[in-house]
Amino acid sequence: MFKKKRLAVAIIVFWILLAYIVAELAWWFIALEIQNRQMTTYRIMLLRPEDPGYNTRLEAIHKDEMKKTAEFIGEGSIFLLLILVGAIFVYREVRRQIRLQLQQQNFMMAVTHELKTPIAVTKLNLETLLKHRLDEQKQQKMIQAALQETNRLDHLATNILVASQLEGEYVQSKESLDLSDLATHLMQDYLHRFPERHWEQHIEPGCTLLGDAVLLQMLVNNLVENALKYSPREGTITVSLGRKGRAISLCVADQGQGIPDEEKKKIFGKFYRAGQETTRRTKGTGLGLYLCRKIAEDHHATLKVTDNSPVGSIFTVTFTA
Structure with a gap:
């Protein structure tokens, strides 16, 4: 339960930080655009209407404004794309690691159960055979049960060993x-x-x-x-x-x-x-x-x-x- 709460808090913090970064990027764009418009207004104020090249210079100023706006949009879009791609990659990797950790935790619980059960059954059967005189049929039944539990242990140990070897340098003899x-x-x-x-x-x-x-x-x-x-x-x-x-x-x-x-x-x-x-x-x-x-x-x-x-x-x- 504690781990689930920590996981929920970590996910919430992650999304809050991502939202903050995106908001900062949007604020950066707005601030640059405001500055761009102010510079355009200031440059236009410096022009003299009676100047023969007034219209040409005015058009050049507006084109320069649009060019800078396009640059801001392009740079902002690239930054936003990189941020989102990175966030998705990190989020997926974290989720994958969390799933793997939970699966490993379940695996350890399963292995513990799988080890203790046959050991306990085999031990009980052997102790019963030592302490009590049983008829032949009951002896054979208890020995067979102990052998089955031993086979389970052998099967489990072999699976774990081979799983480790197959991910390493297992040499197959085909x-x-x-x-x-x-x-x-x-x-x-x-x-x-x-x-x-x-x-x-x-x-x-x-x-x-x-x-x-x-x-x-x-x-x-x-x-x-x-x-x-x-x-x-x-x-x-x-x-x-x-x-x-x-x-x-x-x-x-x-x-x-x-x-x-x-x-x-x-x-x-x-x-x-x-x-x-x-x-x-x-x-x-x-x-x-x-x-x-x-x-x-x-x-x-x-x-x-x-x-x-x-x-x-x-x-x-x-x-x-």
Whole structure:
């Protein structure tokens, strides 16, 4: 709340200063124009009507007055344009920095939550296993839950590490790989970890391309994890992979609430998550889809999101040969 008040005060001060500068510029023009007219009046008073060149000199004085007025208007317009352009640039940059700061703040809140929750769950499960003699079925259930939370931690740490590396000097090891095999193995893992969810997969064999196996695995994982987060438990998650001419298309469809049109371009931004971190219920850090976009760009692919029918979203990655 305090930061919002400071931001509001800063914006008000900015517009007041801008209005003051524009007012000073207008006053400068008015003062120069008054001075110009006074000089013109004074020069005309010095003329003698009986002088044979009176009309010519009078006309020259008026032309000189108009010339100076045009100069004042031209200089004032240039100054005003520069001031407005500079003000717009500063305002947009400040707003961008403020948005980035808020997104980073939300990111830190999300990371804190994402770290504490799996650690607390895993710790509780392990302490329960140590203190109590449980039957085999309950032991396996608690161990499976601890493993899932550990996988969440690993997924989070990997996302943060790769996001940092992709903006630095990450050295890709691109090679010819079978995307069909990679997607099939990942889907088998999800079927094993989340047997209660509804899955559909249509993976065409033999979809080979040149790419980084680690990054492409992360791309598929992040898209599927995103579908898991935003789909209801009774909803179906569909993963499709196939060729369309020389292109390879990977589609992950969910049956969640969908994404508003105004949010479709924003969701691929770094740290961006719709809503406020304090009221948002879904897990995440705002890095998953950002990494998907970066990985797709690094593999000369396009990533887009469209509406699913009747509800939900479809994320499509298209690799071109």
